[in-house]
Amino acid sequence: MDKTLIGTFTSIGLLNLLGILSVMSATSDVSLDNTVSGFAIRQSIYSILGFFIAILLSRVQFNLSLWRTLANVSHAVLTMLTIFVLFSEPIKGASRWLDFVFFSFQPAEFLKISTISVLSLLCVSQIETKIKLFLVFLTGILSAVCVAFQPDLSTSLLFALYSWTAGYLCSQPKRYVFWSFLIVLLIAPIFWELFLEPYQRRRIIALLRGDDPLGSNWQVLQSLIAVGSGGIFGKGYLGGTQSRFELLPERHTDFVFSVFCEEFGFFGATFVVSLFLFVLFLLLRIAMSSSSELGKAFTGLIVVKLGVEIVLNILMTLGLAPVTGTALPFFSYGGSSLMSNYIAVGLCLSFNKKSRMF
C-alpha cells in the first residue's frame, strides 16, 4: 500500500480520535460524573462512517466525464438544498440545518465540496482565461449568496476565497494578485457598511483593540484562559476546568481546540498543529504528483479549504482571528463538517497516482 495513503489516513484518524476525546471531555457532565455523552457517541459513529466512505472514494477511478456529471449534478442538488434550508426553522438565529428523520445536516458543508469540484472543472477547462475567471467567480458568488442569506457571512466569504484561489491557481499570479488586491481594497469599505451586522463589527473591533472581556470578546478571553492555563503539559484529560465548568462557550464545536489545549498543554497542542500541517503537506504532495490537471486543481483547492478552516479556527481560539462559526476539520463536533471533509480527502486520494496499485 502507498505511504501517502497510509500516512493521510493515519494522521486524519488520529486527529479525529483526539477530536472525539475532546468532544467527550467538553460535553461530559461534571455533576453526574457521566463522561460519555451523546455528542461523543454520535461523533464516533460519523467518524467511522466517514472514514469508510473516504477509503471507498479513494479507490474510485474518476475520468473527466464522470467527474463532470457527478460534480454538476451534486452541485445542482446541493445548491437547491441550500436554498431550501433558508425556509427552515432557525436554530440560534440561523437557518443552516436540514432536518431528516434521524439526523439533521448542513448542506452548506457539502456545498463547499461540490463548489470546489465545479471550480476545479472550470479551472482545467479549455476556455479563454477571462471567460474562465468570470465563470469561476460566478460559481463562487452563487454559492456565497446562497449561504449569505442563512445568514452565514463567514461561509460566504470562504466561497469567495475558493473562487479567488481557483482563479489564482489557473492564471498569471502576479497580475492576478495585483488586481484582486486593488478590488478588495475598493470593496472592503462598502462591504463593512452594507454587509456586516453591528455585532460582527464589534467583534472585529474588539479583536483589534483586545479589550472588553465581558462583551463581544468574552468568549475569546475564556478561550485564552483555557489555553494559557493548560501550561506545558496540560491539566490532564477530563481535568480542564474552563470547559467542565461551562466557562468556555461552544466548547464541543468552535472552541474544541481550547478544550484540547487546556487538557494536553503546549506539547499536545504542538503535536496536533504539526499533524494538521502534515496532513496538508501530504495532500499537497498528491496534488503535485497527480498526473491529471483536474486532480491538481481539486486537491489544491481542498488543501486551501482545509488549511483556511484549520487556521481560522485555531487563530480564533488563540484570540488572533475574529469569532466566526468555522469548525476545526476532523476535530469539532458536527456530522456534516466531518462527512464532507472525509469525502473531500477521499476524493483527493483517488487522484493519487499510486493509489490504483492495490
Add this chain to the structure above:
Amino acid sequence: MIEKNLLVVFLVFCAIFSIILFRLFHLQVLKYDFFKAQAQKNIFKFSYTDPPRGLIFDANNDIIASNQVSFCGVFSVPYSKKRHLMIQKYEEIKSFVEQELSVSRESIQETLNNFTLTVCNLTPIQLERIYRLKLFNPNIEIKKTYNRVVNKPEAFSSIIGYLAQSQSNQSSFAPIRQRGVLGVEKCYDDFLSGVEGITKLSINVRAETVETITLRKETSGLNLKLFIRKDWQNRAFELLSGKAGAIVVLEVNTGYLRTVVSAPSYNANAFNNQDVPEIRKILNNVEKPLINRAFQGVYPPGSVAKIFVALGLANYGKKLKTAFCPGYDLVGKRSLRCHKRSGHGTMDLVEAISQSCDVYFYNLSKLANYDEIFNSLSLFGFGKETGLECIPQSKGTLRPKDKIKHSIEFEKALISIGQGGFSASPIQVAVAMASLLNGGKILKPKLVEEIYSDDSTTYFNFSSPEVMQTIELEKQTMEAVKEGMFKAINSSSGTAYSSRSKQVLYAGKTGTAQVIDLKRKTKQKIHEDHAWFVGYWPVENPKFVIVVIVEHGGSGGQIAAPIAKEFIEFAGG
C-alpha cells in the same frame, strides 16, 4: 503552473502555522501563571457556615446564654468589571428586597465591599418568598445563622455583654459574623465564637454550583461555666429595681464572684438581634445602662473605708485606744463634723465601727502621715486593678502625696472616712473585705470557672484561687473591726440595726458617701448621697462578702443595708 502556485499557498500556510506555534508558546509557557490564576478565579467561590456559639452556664449549670437558629437571605450582586454598574445594581436589589420582603431599610445588613445584602431573622413567610426567588436566581442564598439569646437579659447583660456584626479578620471577603464586643462575650470571644466552616464551591458560568468540597467543617464554640449563681443574680437584680447601683457577692476564700448586678441594665438581646430602634434607645439612655457599675462605677467609699484605714494603720502600729467625739473635730484650722452632730461620746474601735464615728477616725488619721494612710489602702488593692481578667474596670482614685494640692492634714482626715480624693469600685471593696476574713489574702476575683467543649472536654479550669497579695493583719484590730461590724447590725446602737435579720446572722458596715453631682437631664445639682453597704455572712466562719451600692440613694443604713439583708436572707436562709 498549478504546482508553482500551490507551493506559494503551502508556504503561506507554513508561515501561519508558525505564528500559531509562537502564539501557543506565548500563551501556554510564557503567560502560564497569569492564565492559571485567571482560571482559578473563574471557578471557585467560598461559602462560610456559621458555627453555633458556645453556651454560658451558671454555677449550677443553669443556662444563661444560648442560641436560636435564624435564617438569613443573602443577596449578592453578579460580578461585573464595571464597578459603577455593580453599585447601581446593588441599589436596585436593595429596593427590591425592601419591597419584596416588606422589611425596613435599617434591618438590611449591607456589605458594599463584597456586594452583598443580608436580611436576617426571617419570618416563615419571608423565608418562603426568598426560597421561591432563589429558584430562579443563583445570586440568592439562604443561610442558617444563630442568634444569641440571653435569658433574663436585664439581670445578666451587665456581665454577659453583647455581640455585634464584625468582619472576620481572616479575609476581607469572609462574611460578617457576630463577635462579642462587651463583657464575657467579648472577653472569651475566641473560645465562644467557634470556627466557621468553609466550603469551596465550584461554579459554572451561570453561577450555579456544580461541585462542593468541604474544606473545614464548622466547630461550635466552647462553653463557659460561670461562678455566678443564676438565682442569686435574679434576686439581686430584683432588689435593685428602680435604682441605680450595683451588688457584688464574692466568695471569701476563693474569690469566686457569685453575683454581679448593675442597675439600670439593658437588654443584650436587642444588640444580638440587631433591633435597631431598641439599640438606639439603650445608647441614648442618660442613665448609661451599658456601664457595669460593679466594675466600672467609682464612688467615694464613705464610712466603708474606715475598716481598711483602721486595719492598715494598725500594721504601722498606729492604733487609737479611745477617742472622745463631741460631734466635731478640729483638723488644722478647720472644724470637721461627725455625722452625729450631738457627738458619740467616748469611742473605742469597736464602737467607732459599729456606730461609724467620724471623729475617732479624724483622730486616728492624725497619728499617721499621709504615706502610711496611702499605703494602708493601697495594700488592700485600692487604686489598683483587681486582676479580674479582661472585663473593663476602674481603678478608682487614690492619689499619692505629691498630687494633693490642698492641706495634707485635711485630706488625711477626709480619706480616713472615705471622702476627699478617695474613690473605689464595688468590686475593689468586696475583694478588700474578703481579705479581712480569709487571713489577709487579696484574691483575684473570678467570673469564669471552666471552659469546656460540647463533649465535656475541659479546656481550662480556673477554679483554683489565685492570691494577688497577702497582707499581715494585726489580730487584735481585726477582731475589733469584726466585732464592730457585727454590732453595726445586731446592736441597738449600730448603724444598720433596723436591718438586722432574724433568719441569718450577718455582719456589715454601712457607708454614706457625700457627693455633689449634676443631674444629667436638668443640670441641677444633686446632693443625695451614695448609699454603701459591705457585709458578710455567716458570722462564724464567713463564706460570702456582699457589697451594695445605691447611687444617690441616701444613707447606707437606710437604703443599702435593707437590700443586703433581703439578699442575705434569700441566699443564706
